[in-house]
Amino acid sequence: MSIPAVVDLVERLDTADQVEAEHRADTLRWLAGTTDVFRRIKPATPPRHLVSYVVPIDGDGSVLLVDHVNAGLWLPPGGHVEPGEHPADTARREALEELGLRITVGDPVFLTVTTTIGIDRGHTDVSLWFPVAVPRDQRITADEREFAEARWWSAAELDAADPTRFDPHFFRFLGKIAQR
Template sequence: MRTSVGVVRGVVAGIVPCDEVEAGHRSETLHWLRSTDDVFRRLKPATPPRHLVSYVVPVDPADGAVLLVDHVNAGLWLPPGGHVDPDEHPAETARREAYEELGVPVEGGLVGEEPVFVTVTRTVGIDAGHTDVSLWFLLRLDRTRPLTLDSGEFRSARWWSPAEVRDVDPTRFDPHFTRFCSKLQQMRC
């Protein structure tokens, strides 16, 4: 087994699922990681057809609001993030993506340095049809911090309060986002 894939297996094994769906995604991901070393995207958009992604979810500690970006390709409001490069640790991907997509250097690190959520999702939008195995990392970020958005990937960005997330049509988000928010509320980050 490729050393970096073994590291990812350990990271995924450490995630405590919040519900049966996440438990199923965690189990499916662990099975996949045992069955192949071909887990890093090599060619855009879908080679291999299932690959690793790190989301980095900025959370304002003052009120629990989360920052989402209006993603051009997906046509959804998503957390910033991107594909894990070959042999890159997923936490490093999250830090890199926070800087590349938001202009936010992550000097102090991510909350806990480990993902808090795992999902397996069939993609939609322009690059539809492959499967992203996404590890969701938290980043405490004050909403007053200036951002420099990647205009090639996003139309805009905005902070969503927990009440706004509950009141909006959930199909505007990643299909697992509202479950993630429920887990986030249980964690009280």
């Protein structure tokens, strides 16, 4: 995976709001000024690196999230893009490793730039979000080393939930995909 290929993915993203537009511009500046986008040493070498989120969505709109032990938040599963790996390949790999799911992914639909929280503080994740259709009855085997729990959240449950317990951009992501 080359940086020009990542630039192409980011440039093709339609931004949903001012925050995503700012994250896109920031990411493109970063990509233009670096040759080092892959985390090699935990938690923060380099201090900014690529991440792929996989967002399993059922036909009824329910979303599968994981209670991430390290972050202490409900997050989409996903992880850091390995050196030379395409972010879509990362999404497929992480879905299999973390959930036991074999998935098909298209292009990412959302981009965020976030300073991490939890044990691995002090680095910035540039995250590409890949929504994927996954039937709710499909068997999920969550990685117990990384997650306290994995569960489906209905729209009503998400509306009633404390937003501070989720990725800070998650509800913006939901708003964006609802408009698609």
